[in-house]
Each structure stands twice: as structure tokens, then as C-alpha cells.
Amino acid sequence: MPAHFAPSQPLQGGPSPSQLGPKELLIERALTRLRSIPNDLEKYTFLAGLRGRNPDVFYGLVGGNMKECCPIIYTPVIGLACQNWSLIHPPPPESDPTIDALYLSYSDLPNLPQLIGGLKTRLPHDQMQISVVTDGSRVLGLGDLGVGGMGISQGKLSLYVAAGGVNPKATLPIAIDFGTDNETLLADPLYVGQRIRRLSQEKCLEFMEVFMRCMHETFPNMVIQHEDWQTPLAFPLLHKNRDLYPCFNDDIQGTGAVVLAGAIRAFHLNGVALKDQKILFFGAGSSGVGVAETICKYFELQGMSEDEAKSKFWLVDSKGLVAHNRGDTLPSHKKYLARSEPDAPKLRTLKEVVEHVQPTALLGLSTVGGTFTKEILEAMATYNKRPIVFALSNPVAQAECTFEEAVEGTDGRVLYASGSPFDPVEYKGKRYEPGQGNNMYIFPGLGIGAILARVSKIPEELVHASAQGLADSLTPEETARHLLYPDIERIREVSIKIAVTVIQAAQKLGVDRNEELRGKSSAEIEAYVRKGMYHPLLEAEQQAQ
Numbered sequence: 001m002p003a004h005f006a007p008s009q010p011l012q013g014g015p016s017p018s019q020l021g022p023k024e025l026l027i028e029r030a031l032t033r034l035r036s037i038p039n040d041l042e043k044y045t046f047l048a049g050l051r052g053r054n055p056d057v058f059y060g061l062v063g064g065n066m067k068e069c070c071p072i073i074y075t076p077v078i079g080l081a082c083q084n085w086s087l088i089h090p091p092p093p094e095s096d097p098t099i100d101a102l103y104l105s106y107s108d109l110p111n112l113p114q115l116i117g118g119l120k121t122r123l124p125h126d127q128m129q130i131s132v133v134t135d136g137s138r139v140l141g142l143g144d145l146g147v148g149g150m151g152i153s154q155g156k157l158s159l160y161v162a163a164g165g166v167n168p169k170a171t172l173p174i175a176i177d178f179g180t181d182n183e184t185l186l187a188d189p190l191y192v193g194q195r196i197r198r199l200s201q202e203k204c205l206e207f208m209e210v211f212m213r214c215m216h217e218t219f220p221n222m223v224i225q226h227e228d229w230q231t232p233l234a235f236p237l238l239h240k241n242r243d244l245y246p247c248f249n250d251d252i253q254g255t256g257a258v259v260l261a262g263a264i265r266a267f268h269l270n271g272v273a274l275k276d277q278k279i280l281f282f283g284a285g286s287s288g289v290g291v292a293e294t295i296c297k298y299f300e301l302q303g304m305s306e307d308e309a310k311s312k313f314w315l316v317d318s319k320g321l322v323a324h325n326r327g328d329t330l331p332s333h334k335k336y337l338a339r340s341e342p343d344a345p346k347l348r349t350l351k352e353v354v355e356h357v358q359p360t361a362l363l364g365l366s367t368v369g370g371t372f373t374k375e376i377l378e379a380m381a382t383y384n385k386r387p388i389v390f391a392l393s394n395p396v397a398q399a400e401c402t403f404e405e406a407v408e409g410t411d412g413r414v415l416y417a418s419g420s421p422f423d424p425v426e427y428k429g430k431r432y433e434p435g436q437g438n439n440m441y442i443f444p445g446l447g448i449g450a451i452l453a454r455v456s457k458i459p460e461e462l463v464h465a466s467a468q469g470l471a472d473s474l475t476p477e478e479t480a481r482h483l484l485y486p487d488i489e490r491i492r493e494v495s496i497k498i499a500v501t502v503i504q505a506a507q508k509l510g511v512d513r514n515e516e517l518r519g520k521s522s523a524e525i526e527a528y529v530r531k532g533m534y535h536p537l538l539e540a541e542q543q544a545q
């Protein structure tokens with residue numbers, strides 16, 4: 001069985017089209033067509049149409065050409081698609097007996113048990129494995145896009161299939177319409193969602209409590225990924241559900257894991273001992289705090305006391321340095337890592353905080369593009385031989401600095417990762433390669449591992465295991481190139497490695513419910529993972545699922 005989809009590139013020098021099998025030929029045609037489309041949004045709609053018409057061809061194309069296709073079906077172009085959702089992807093008619101995307105709204109609350117229970121007969125697969133659920137309230141760094149968030153749910157699930165090998169029929173994207181506070185959408189008669197203001201947090205959580213219960217009763221083995229919920233809902237949803245159901249929040253935990261994996265590599269490459277690292281986060285929302293707490297926990301696991309680990313972190317939000325003595329009431333998610341010195345300086349701007357802290361690492365999860373200015377990058381380069389700069393906000397225009405700016409501002413010494421992809425840069429005759437610190441490296445492996453182990457819940461240890469699996473997945477050649485993350489074309493192999501680590505962690509904690517896998521060696525678990533994966537180039541009867 002192939003470990004990866006056959007990439008289409010080798011076909012160019014291989015057999016002529018007439019010798020190709022029908023799926024390979026269709027994939028080759030689709031790729032040629034894709035390359036002929038000049039406009040990004042049209043490329044997206046072409047691929048979305050292909051996914052609907054012929055999933056095997058779509059996934060064969062994407063899986064063999066990740067570098068080329070990911071920026072279209074995922075960040076950055078997916079952001080544009082979400083912004084234009086009403087024009088490109090209206091919900092299917094209610095009479096449609098099958099569904100491949102589910103839209104719900106608060107008014108469905110009294111009927112949720114029947115509605116969700118009834119899905120079993122309307123869905124093409126009776127063993128649904130994974131759902132990505134959003135209310136579209138914070139889509140990438142683009143803000144509130146209402147039901148346009150469906151694009152993100154679908155995009156994430158496409159990667160679950162392409163990278164994680166989940167059967168496409170076992171995935172369900174869900175967008176929940178709680179209204180929108182986006183003035184453009186509220187004024188747009190063509191908007192496909194409800195043109196009402198967002199409901200209160202209380203109402204949303206009331207709905208979600210019933211929703212999570214009904215989903216679990218209907219699909220007891222399904223993993224639910226919460227995605228792009230605004231921070232005031234993201235944390236309560238995670239805390240209320242994490243001990244009850246197999247679910248996780250991708251922005252808090254998936255991002256925590258991917259950045260931890262890149263940071264482990266970067267701390268090694270900058271040569272500074274962990275106890276001397278000083279990590280500054282620009283942005284203290286669900287993602288910033290999620291990442292900071294994940295790295296903080298890692299420091300503890302490496303032998304630091306809790307207080308020592310916490311002392312390595314500084315958070316900056318729109319009001320400046322986050323500190324208990326700041327004079328405002330901090331929301332609960334910011335309290336744990338707020339500076340606690342009674343005389344913590346009251347610093348307003350990022351520049352002031354950078355100069356005060358002189359960090360070894362500067363991480364942006366702020367949604368504000370261009371905020372790591374030349375001056376800030378140059379300052380990072382004066383404090384560090386190899387400054388760590390991660391511009392993690394999505395999509396591209398929201399990145400705190402581009403790769404080129406980071407290379408120039410630090411005279412080529414930067415250890416850089418971004419949330420959205422950037423091209424390599426030539427600087428003073430040398431070629432530099434960026435890392436893509438995007439949770440896409442984590443959730444497919446974490447998800448397929450959780451699915452195959454049939455976990456009852458996803459404790460933090462599984463998230464840490466996924467980070468370790470990713471950090472360990474670089475080849476010697478990638479390590480020698482000083483990469484922070486593996487080549488994206490290898491994402492399926494990387495996801496397999498992460499899945500094995502996650503399954504073993506689940507077994508150790510006793511949250512696995514798949515008895516068949518217990519007592520198996522790493523190699524046996526890996527073989528089981530490979531066998532359980534969907535391969536678009538195999539015929540249906542050859543698929544294990």
C-alpha cells in the first residue's frame with residue numbers, strides 16, 4: 001500500500017497520458033487546468049467543485065501537490081473564500097437528502113436531538129469520525145465572518161483527509177449561525193446567514209451544551225474539533241467539554257503543539273539554555289495564551305518549577321504588557337501568565353516591552369500585520385545571535401512581518417516561522433527557507449490518532465505527545481538544513497508519526513477505547529494507522545475503511 005499519494009510531478013517525466021490509469025489521468029488534467037486559472041478565488045472554487053464531484057481526484061491532486069494546493073484550499077486563499085462565502089457556497093437546499101456540510105442556528109435548539117439524531121440516515125457514512133465546528137466569530141485574523149466560517153471547517157477537514165488519511169465520507173463540517181457583528185455582512189442582502197447581531201455568550205453556551213451532548217450520543221466515537229471561535233467562547237467551550245467528550249480546540253491546543261514543536265527546534269538552534277530563554281508574545285488571545293501555556297508546561301516537564309517556568313513569559317495585548325498591577329481587570333485567560341512582580345513596569349507599546357525584556361523569542365498571534373517593524377527586528381538581532389521570530393497570524397496580510405523583512409532586519413540570522421506560507425528568500429547571495437508554524441502540522445495526526453485509538457477524551461498529554469511527534473519527525477537532511485518544520489510534501493508521513501505517538505500516549509493514560517490496539521509495538525501501531533488510512537488512488541474495495 002503506498003505510504004503517500006503518488007505525486008503528480010513524476011508523471012511529467014513518466015508514462016504518456018494514454019498509459020496512465022483513469023484516476024491518474026484525471027488528476028493530471030485537473031492539475032493542468034488548475035495551473036491555467038489566473039485568479040486565486042477561481043482556483044479555490046474549481047478545487048471545491050472537484051472535491052464535490054470526485055473526491056478521489058481532488059485528494060489525489062492535493063495529496064501529491066501539497067505545496068501548491070494548500071495555499072488555495074487552506075490559508076491564505078481560504079480566507080478570501082470565507083469572505084466571499086455567500087457568493088461561492090450557498091447552503092444546499094433543504095430537500096437534499098444527503099449532506100456534506102451542516103448549518104445550524106440558535107432557533108434549532110429545541111429540535112437539536114431530532115435534528116442531530118436524524119443525521120445518521122442523511123449522512124453517507126454511519127461511522128462518522130470527525131467534525132470541525134465553528135461559529136465563524138474569529139476566522140483567521142479576518143474577524144467575524146458569520147457562516148462564512150464554513151470555509152474554514154471544510155478546509156481543515158480537507159487536510160484531515162489529505163494529510164491524516166481520514167475517510168472523506170466520515171467528515172462533517174459544521175457552521176453554527178449565532179448571528180454576526182460584521183457590519184458589512186449585516187448590511188448585505190446576499191449574506192447567506194441570519195442578518196442579526198451575535199447572540200449573548202450565555203445563549204451560545206446554552207446551545208453548545210445541548211449540541212455537544214447530542215453529537216456525542218449520535219456519534220460516540222466522533223472527534224470534535226472546535227475552530228475559530230472568538231476567545232470569550234473558545235476557552236469556556238474547551239473547559240466545559242474537554243473532560244466529557246473526545247474534543248479539542250485547534251486554535252488553543254493545536255497551535256500550542258505546533259509552535260511548541262518549532263520552538264523546541266529553535267531553542268536548540270539558538271543555543272540558549274531553556275532557563276535563559278525569554279519569550280515575548282504579541283497577542284494574548286486564545287491562540288497566544290494557548291501557545292504560551294503549552295510552552296510553559298513543557299518547561300515544567302523539562303524540570304523547571306512552575307514559578308520559574310512562568311517567569312520566562314511576557315504577554316502583550318492591545319493595552320500593553322499584561323501584568324497584574326496594570327490597573328484593569330484581566331480576563332481569566334490572561335491571569336496565569338500575567339507578570340506578577342508588584343513593580344512590573346507599565347509599558348504600552350511592543351517596542352517598549354521588547355527593549356525592556358530583550359527577548360530571545362518574539363511570537364506574534366495578534367491579527368495585526370506589519371507590527372514587527374524593522375526597528376523591532378533589528379533590536380531582536382542586537383540581543384541575539386539567532387533571534388527567534390514567529391509571525392503566526394493568518395492570512396498573509398495579518399502576518400506580523402514577512403519572511404523577507406525578518407531576514408533583512410536580522411541580517412539573515414533569524415529563526416523564522418509564519419502561520420501562512422512564504423517563499424524562500426535570497427539575501428546577500430544566500431538562500432533562506434522559512435518554516436510554516438501552522439496547526440495543519442498537528443491536527444491531522446492528533447485527530448487520526450484520537451480516532452483510531454477511539455479515545456474517550458483528549459487530555460493535554462495527547463497534545464504534548466503530538467508536539468513531540470512533530471518535533472521528532474524531521475529527517476536528518478531536514479535537520480541539517482536547520483529547518484524548524486518538516487517539508488510540507490511529507491505531511492502524511494509526519495501525521496502517521498504523530499498519530500502513533502498520540503495513540504501510545506492515550507494508551508498510557510487509559511483514555512483509549514480500542515482494545516485491539518493495546519499491547520502492540522510502535523511498528524504494529526504504525527502498520528495499523530497506515531492500513532486505516534484513506535488512499536485516493538486505491539479503488540473503494542481496496543480501502544480498509
Ligand SMILES: NC(=O)c1ccc[n+]([C@@H]2O[C@H](COP(=O)([O-])OP(=O)(O)OC[C@H]3O[C@@H](n4cnc5c(N)ncnc54)[C@H](O)[C@@H]3O)[C@@H](O)[C@H]2O)c1
Nearest residue numbers: 140141231283284285286287317318366393394419438439
Ligand atoms: N499559525 C497558526 O497555526 C495559528 C493558529 C491559530 C491562530 N492563529 C492566528 O492568531 C491570530 C490571533 O488569534 P486569536 O484567536 O488569539 O485572536 P484574538 O482576537 O483572541 O487575540 C488577538 C490578541 O492580540 C491583541 N491585539 C490585537 N490588536 C493589537 C494591537 N494593535 N497591539 C497589541 N495587541 C493587539 C489582542 O488584545 C488579543 O490579545 C489570528 O490571526 C489567527 O489567524 C494562527
Ligand SMILES: O=C(O)C[C@H](O)C(=O)O
Nearest residue numbers: 075140141251394438439
Ligand atoms: O487556519 C489556519 O490556517 C490556522 C489557524 O487555525 C488560524 O485560525 O489561523
Ligand SMILES: [Mg+2]
Nearest residue numbers: 140227228251
Ligand atoms: Mg483557526
